[in-house]
Amino acid sequence: MKKDNRFKNSLIMLIVTIAVLFVLNRILDDYKLRILNLCGIYITLGLSMNLINGFTxxxxxxxxxxxxxxxxxxxxxxxxxxxxxxxxxxxxxxxFLANIEWSFLPALIMGGIMAGLFGFLIGAPVLRLTDDYLAIATLGFAEIIRVVFTNTQSITNGALGLKGIPASTNIWWSWGVAIITILLMVFLIEGSYGKAFNAIREDEIAAQSMGINLFTHKVMSFTVGSFLAGIGGGLLAALLGTIDPNMFRIVLTFNILLIVVLGGLGSIKGSVVSAILVTIAMEALRFLDESINLGFIELKGIAGMRMVVFSLILMGVVIFRKEGLLKEN
Amino acid sequence: MGNQGLLQHLANGISLGSLYALIAIGYTMVYGILRLINFAHGDIFMLGIYITYYGVLFTSIPWWVVFIFASIFTGLIGLLLEKIAYRPLRESPRITILISAIGASFFLQNFGIVVFGGRPKAFPIPDVFNKVVKMGGVSISLITFIIPLVTLLLLLGLTYFITKTKTGMAMRALSKDYETASLMGIDINRIISITFFIGSFLAAVGGIMWGIRYPQLMPLMGAMPGLKCFIAAVIGGIGNITGAVLGGFILGLGEIMLIALLPKLTGYRDAFAFILLIVILLIKPTGLMGEKITEKV
Structure with missing residues (x-):
């Protein structure tokens, strides 16, 4: 009975979301649509990081x-x-890459598979490490990828980046993927895998003695998380139309971490809400970096102010509200 | 490449290695006691350089006095950082305090951009350091020799402090067993503050010499050396000061030699440290000189 109700509620939520998106897609201008797209993409990214960092x-x-x-x-x-x-x-x-031209869906899936594959290859050795070492090793891995992409001129065009990527991402792509990700996460978390992930998070040794294979579950969580991150990256590339290696600095990871922490580690709802809030706030607070003209006086914007505010928010949340800003208690 | 070239690279490698070693000590000391990667350490290093920059340019105090005071001041900033960002979280899960550390790092970087400006600045090098020494047909700038010397002196001082003084003993006790040490009447907060002060002080000294060697200042300049020095600390065995120094030298020499011997791979310079890290962690997760930690249930 209860389950029935939940199913009904979710269905209603889904239909309402689609209806709202349909309306917004009609009435919003290009700039706002872009932000809406980013919201969807950041939901996917936030959830994928939450799977690794929050749930496991x-x-x-x-x-x-x-x-x-x-x-x-x-x-x-x-x-x-x-x-x-x-x-x-x-x-x-x-x-062999020169004449390839795939359509968007297979390319996107391929992007996810490639990221997942690397996640698996990296995860298998690195996940034996404990938390701090893992943090620094994965950070190192991201840096290596960036350095390699900067240097492989004949594959990635190096530091020049790629311009003119077909703009395939629209509201349906970004939010469709986000919704599928939410469903996947709910499915994973409610099932036995989710219980195992949770057990690993709470106490590795206890989990192990209950018969949970630590390694398999960790690698699985990591691989699925990186698959979704790859999908998110692919959507982003097809939204922006331009990418270069410097886009993928640690600041990007930091933004997603901000979403996850604000929403509460291990909370699906929290990640979704905070992904939307943070994305909109990031845009709304742009005025901090730019000059504001009040008519009689022009306030000089200060570059970097936006990130100062955001890092203060992040620290404030972890110090004063350890459960995350949005997590109901 | 002849012998002379090799000598030159060796000298450069040793001086870079010494700088890495100085910064790595801060990481390793903090980790030894708090089990925390102080992500903001690299940015403290950056602050140290900027403070010196403003001190030399805008005051008429002799440069060496500025150097000393800037280092002490940076040490105090490190102490303050611990008080604000880490102390309230000491009892929370490790992941929370790591996030706070990352937040602090980003705050300092962007604070740097806001206050110091994003454009690179040139470090005012005192004339003394611009001298060039000719040795065996190679000309090497004086600072290349000064860096290892200063590092050596500081290391001797630090070793004395840690092995011979009461505070040093308390520090060692804390890193061995946090709870027992506190039961023995050690003032934990004081010791942790001192640890952060020393770590940040050394980072500032390293920073000043870094500024003389590579005189381009940017608010984000601390990020990469910060990461690399953490890697140096891990390679040597985190928590172990000798290990941190060893790791610093391995990394510094390795980087310079990589560029010298395989110039084609210059673009991959920044990846070298990370690859080395992953390899070391897989072969010997506790680092070259680290002790094996057995997990207690």
Whole structure:
């Protein structure tokens, strides 16, 4: 009976969301639509990080790296041949990549698979480490990816980045993926895997003695998380149309961490709400970086002020409200 | 590459290694006691350089006095950082305090951008350091020799402090067993404050010499050396000061030699440290000189 009710509620929520998106898609201008798209993408990204950091309790800081893999995979697979030729003027692209032109869905899935594959390859050795070491090793991995992408001129076009990626991401893509991710997370967390992840987070040794295979579960959580991060990265690339290695600095991981922490570690609802809030706030607080004209006086904006505010919020939340800003208690 | 070139690279590697070692000590000391990666350590290093920069440019105090006071002042900032960002969280899960550390790091970086400006500045190098020494047909700038020397002196001082003084003994006790040490009447807060002060002080000294060696100042300049020095501390075995120094030298020499011997891989310089880290962690997770930690249930 209770389960029935929940199903009904979720269905209503879903229909309402789709209806709202449909209306917003009609009435919003391009700039606002872009923010709405970003909200959807950040929901996916926030949830994927929450799966690793919040639900399983692994402290991973490699998100930017996995996003970069997804973004570049989608970009290279979907860009038409003549566009690639224009981009790669310093050094021609590797021949076998030059004439590939996939449609968006398979490219996006491929982006996720590539990120997941790297997640698996990295996770298998690195996940034996305890939390702090894991944090620094995954952070290191993300940096390595960035450095490698900066140097592999004939595959990623190096520091020049890629321009003119087909803009395939729209509201339905970004929010569709977000909704699928939410469903996947609920499915995972409510099931036996979720229980195992939780047990690992609370007490590894106790979990192990209950017969939970630590390694398999950790690697699984990490791989699924990086798969979703890759998908998020791919969506982002197809939304922005331009990517370069410097986009995927640790600041990006930091933004997603902010979403996860604000929403509460291990809370799906929290991540969704805070992804939307943080994305909108990031845009709304842009005025801190730019000059404001009040008519009679022009206030000079200070570059970097926005991130100062955000880092203070992050620290304030962890120090004063350890449960996350949005988590109901 | 002839012998002379090799000598030159060796000198550069040792001086870079000494700088890494100085910064790595701060990481390793804090980790030894609090089991915390102080992500903001690299940014404290950056603050130290900027404080010196403003001190030398805008006061008429002799440079060496500025150097000393700037280092002490940076040490105090480190102490303050612990009080604000880490102390309230001492009893919380480790992940929370790590997040706070990352927040602190980003705060300091962006604070730097806001206050110091994003544009690179040139470090005012006192003339003394611009001298060039000719040795065996190679000309090497004086600072290349001064850096290892200063590092050595500081290390000797630190070793004396940790092994011979009462505070040093308390520090060692805390890193061995936190709870028992506190039961023995050790004032934990005081010791932790001193640890942060020393770590940040050394980072500032390292920073000043870094500024003389690589005189371009940017608010984000602390991030990469910070990460690398943490890696140096891990390679040597975190919590172990000798290990941190060893790790610093391995990393510094390794980086310079990589560029010298395989110039094609120059672009991968920043990846070298991380690859080394992952390899070391897989082979010997406790680092070269670290003790094996057995987990108690």
């Amino acid at each position: 309790g692994l402290f991973s800081l490699g998100h930017a790296g996995f996003m970069a893999i997804g973004a570049y995979t989608v970009a290279i697979l979907t860009m038409p041949a003549h566009m690639k030729e224009m981009n790669f003027f310093m050094k021609p692209i590797m021949p």
